[in-house]
Amino acid sequence: MTDRFIHHLRVERPVAGEDPAAARARLGDKFPRPALRRMTHLGLLVGATLDGLGLGPEDALVYATTFAETRALEDYLASFPTPSPLLFQTSIHPSAVQQALIARQQPLGRFWPMSGRHRLVEHALLTVFMEPAARVILTGGEERGTWMLEHHLASDRAFAFALALTREPAGAMGRVSFEAGVGAETAATCPALDEFTDVLAGRQSLHWQGANGAWTLVWS
Amino acid sequence: MPDPLITRLKILIVETLRLEDVRPEDIPDDEPLIGSPRFGLDSIDALELVVRLEKEFGLKIGSSEESQRALASVAELAAYIRAHGADAGA
Amino acid sequence: MNPAADHFPAGIAACDCLTPLGDADATAAGLLAGRRALQLSPVLGADGGDLVPLALLGPMDETLPPRWLAALRGLVASIPADDWGSARRPVVITSSNFGVGSLHAFTRGRDPRHLLHGPPHACVEMLRREFGWGEQVQIFSLACVSAHLGLAHAARLLHAGFADRVLALSFDFVSPFVAGGFHSLKILNATLPAPYAARETGAIGLGDGAAFAVLTRDATPYRLASHTLHNEMYHFTGNRPDGAGFAAAATAIATAARGRRVWVKGHGTGTLDAGRLEAEALARAVPGAPLVSWKGSLGHTLGSCGLVELAVALASLRAGRIPGTVGGAAPSFTDTVALAPFAAAGYDGAILASNAFGGAHAALLLTHD
Numbered sequence A: 001m002t003d004r005f006i007h008h009l010r011v012e013r014p015v016a017g018e019d020p021a022a023a024r025a026r027l028g029d030k031f032p033r034p035a036l037r038r039m040t041h042l043g044l045l046v047g048a049t050l051d052g053l054g055l056g057p058e059d060a061l062v063y064a065t066t067f068a069e070t071r072a073l074e075d076y077l078a079s080f081p082t083p084s085p086l087l088f089q090t091s092i093h094p095s096a097v098q099q100a101l102i103a104r105q106q107p108l109g110r111f112w113p114m115s116g117r118h119r120l121v122e123h124a125l126l127t128v129f130m131e132p133a134a135r136v137i138l139t140g141g142e143e144r145g146t147w148m149l150e151h152h153l154a155s156d157r158a159f160a161f162a163l164a165l166t167r168e169p170a171g172a173m174g175r176v177s178f179e180a181g182v183g184a185e186t187a188a189t190c191p192a193l194d195e196f197t198d199v200l201a202g203r204q205s206l207h208w209q210g211a212n213g214a215w216t217l218v219w220s
Numbered sequence B: 001m002p003d004p005l006i007t008r009l010k011i012l013i014v015e016t017l018r019l020e021d022v023r024p025e026d027i028p029d030d031e032p033l034i035g036s037p038r039f040g041l042d043s044i045d046a047l048e049l050v051v052r053l054e055k056e057f058g059l060k061i062g063s064s065e066e067s068q069r070a071l072a073s074v075a076e077l078a079a080y081i082r083a084h085g086a087d088a089g090a
Numbered sequence C: 001m002n003p004a005a006d007h008f009p010a011g012i013a014a015c016d017c018l019t020p021l022g023d024a025d026a027t028a029a030g031l032l033a034g035r036r037a038l039q040l041s042p043v044l045g046a047d048g049g050d051l052v053p054l055a056l057l058g059p060m061d062e063t064l065p066p067r068w069l070a071a072l073r074g075l076v077a078s079i080p081a082d083d084w085g086s087a088r089r090p091v092v093i094t095s096s097n098f099g100v101g102s103l104h105a106f107t108r109g110r111d112p113r114h115l116l117h118g119p120p121h122a123c124v125e126m127l128r129r130e131f132g133w134g135e136q137v138q139i140f141s142l143a144c145v146s147a148h149l150g151l152a153h154a155a156r157l158l159h160a161g162f163a164d165r166v167l168a169l170s171f172d173f174v175s176p177f178v179a180g181g182f183h184s185l186k187i188l189n190a191t192l193p194a195p196y197a198a199r200e201t202g203a204i205g206l207g208d209g210a211a212f213a214v215l216t217r218d219a220t221p222y223r224l225a226s227h228t229l230h231n232e233m234y235h236f237t238g239n240r241p242d243g244a245g246f247a248a249a250a251t252a253i254a255t256a257a258r259g260r261r262v263w264v265k266g267h268g269t270g271t272l273d274a275g276r277l278e279a280e281a282l283a284r285a286v287p288g289a290p291l292v293s294w295k296g297s298l299g300h301t302l303g304s305c306g307l308v309e310l311a312v313a314l315a316s317l318r319a320g321r322i323p324g325t326v327g328g329a330a331p332s333f334t335d336t337v338a339l340a341p342f343a344a345a346g347y348d349g350a351i352l353a354s355n356a357f358g359g360a361h362a363a364l365l366l367t368h369d
Helices: A020-030 A041-050 A070-078 A085-091 A095-104 A120-129 A193-201 B004-016 B043-057 B064-070 B074-084 C024-032 C067-076 C100-109 C112-117 C120-131 C146-159 C176-184 C244-256 C273-285 C302-319
Strands: A002-012 A060-064 A110-115 A135-142 A159-166 A174-180 A206-210 A213-219 C010-018 C039-042 C051-055 C091-094 C137-140 C165-172 C209-216 C222-231 C262-265 C349-356 C360-368
Touching: A002 A041, A002 A120, A002 A135, A002 A193, A020 A041, A041 A070, A041 A095, A041 A135, A041 A159, A060 A095, A060 A120, A070 A085, A070 C100, A070 C176, A085 A095, A085 B043, A085 C176, A110 A120, A110 C120, A110 C146, A110 C222, A120 A135, A120 A174, A120 A193, A120 C137, A135 A193, A159 A193, B004 B043, B004 B074, B043 B064, B043 B074, B064 B074, C010 C024, C010 C067, C010 C146, C010 C302, C024 C302, C051 C176, C067 C120, C067 C165, C067 C209, C091 C120, C091 C146, C091 C302, C100 C112, C100 C176, C112 C120, C120 C137, C137 C146, C146 C165, C146 C209, C146 C222, C146 C302, C146 C349, C146 C360, C165 C302, C209 C302, C222 C244, C244 C273, C244 C349, C244 C360, C273 C349, C302 C349, C302 C360
Parallel strands: A060 A110, A060 A135, C091 C137, C091 C165, C262 C349
Antiparallel strands: A002 A159, A002 A174, A110 C137, A135 A159, A174 A213, A206 A213, C010 C209, C010 C222, C039 C051, C165 C209, C222 C360, C349 C360
8 A cells, every 4th residue: 555645735716717817816915926927827827835844855746637728729829820939849748837936046856747637637647656755746627728629629628737746745735546456345436636626626536446456535 | 300210110119019117208218128137038038039020020040059149138239120120110 | 955866767768769860770861971960051940030050851831730730740650559558558648749739729710629739638639549549648848847757757767666667759930930039038039159258249049859768667778777857046137146056956966976087968058157057067067077968050959859859869878989069160169069070989878968048957977888
């Protein structure tokens, strides 16, 4: 059995229809002002969940997103035939985390940006479990798309979360466990990223079978 | 009498880079444009400006090094446009 | 600020690549002969634009099915058969761009079939079905150090006992989406790249590239001994001017290489500031170690460069000669830059380093007897 203990939890689930300008107004105090004008909705949300963690080079960070910088992608594509360098840069995964950490000038040792869909949460947690760093931050999120959403290439809602996970049980608010080679007492499969975010927000328990083992999320 | 090209450039800078808290007249003519802590502009802003300037004035800036030279200050940029641009207009 | 290195040794059971010069053996031979795969081509493909250095396997405009699928089929056919994608045989796929060129093709022609493989997860799902892999396919993407992440993660899977063998696959194929973006950054221009050359203007080229490695716990002649990762988070496209980011990564991997006589394959895209900082940091960390870059010939294969260039390094070691810095020119930033090929004899390891947007640095230590 492999355990990691949750010592920080922040979830952002903005009201439906919040646009980047509204997010800047709502979350602007968490970022240096000069950086704000170029931040995307996803960058603001992910950055807000990482606020106050005091990230340092000894930490590791795992970042999970299925669709990444949807609006920057849409806008960059629209800028052709004279492509925008800013939008090109911003559209490249893992821009959201980089926007926040560059704005705060927070170097990081190991950074593991991931993508995927059905098994993304599980793969991200495996990456967390294999990290030797004393503290591993697991963060993720999506932003709402426009035309890409119409083609099912974007999330229909914006959200973000961040967990700080360590091997230290004392004072933990919750625990994530993986037991290899064991069948879970459930037919449930790996949650999607948005479902996982909702589970975190509601401090719900979760059990599922995957990666040849049983996964558990419980709260203290 | 303010240089109309310099006035036009300052408006373009504020618009292109979405500098919400900056008025065009706040931008000095001769101080460094990029890297100055006063406006928080960096090399990506410079490149974004270059794309707009190339469209607006028919310029062709070939390298990042040339971009840095052209954008040393608003006055330097105006001089560069007058020397190289097809549509300086002033 | 000294990041530690991973010391999770993994054996390399198989490794190959595909570039416009051919497979790993052909690419290494081409580099030894000083061949340049880069040619001046329109930056937006069929839509024209400025001529820029590109090394392509074919016209870069996106097709249906995508132009890179046939190339990957050929490469994947040479992967040793196994139950890839099963719990004990996971696949780790890395890329900077995946199928993003198809999104640009959609905006031009509005054919919705391009969208089926545009986003990373959809692109990988297409590949998973195409090659009959199971569900354990993990995706990492951190711009031009993506392949390094895949290799480091694969080594960790083995070390942690979560896998018996791991297939690491990495690919990046140029598209107008990508070429247009780098051209807008003013670093992809009409000048051919000259890695580590101390000249007035920097320039890069872009190249198609794909590679795989099968990693194992078994003893093999060539091994990935260590990995190091560091992220400056200083600026999206620039590095700390004092070179501290490069120094952090170089020092960590040099420490892992202590006691070995190594040569260095650097990132060396042809840009000036980063090239100088990288060369100087490596020269300080590994004094006297010859430094090469092959991007002056192959172009920058973006997220795949770490694994493509690993495959070329292995082929070079088997051939007994290490290609020099094709396209490089004196004077170089440091006297450690090797412009000409040199003998592999006498070395028992190599450091392979890559860097990326956001000030990301990655390096691995390749060892052999």
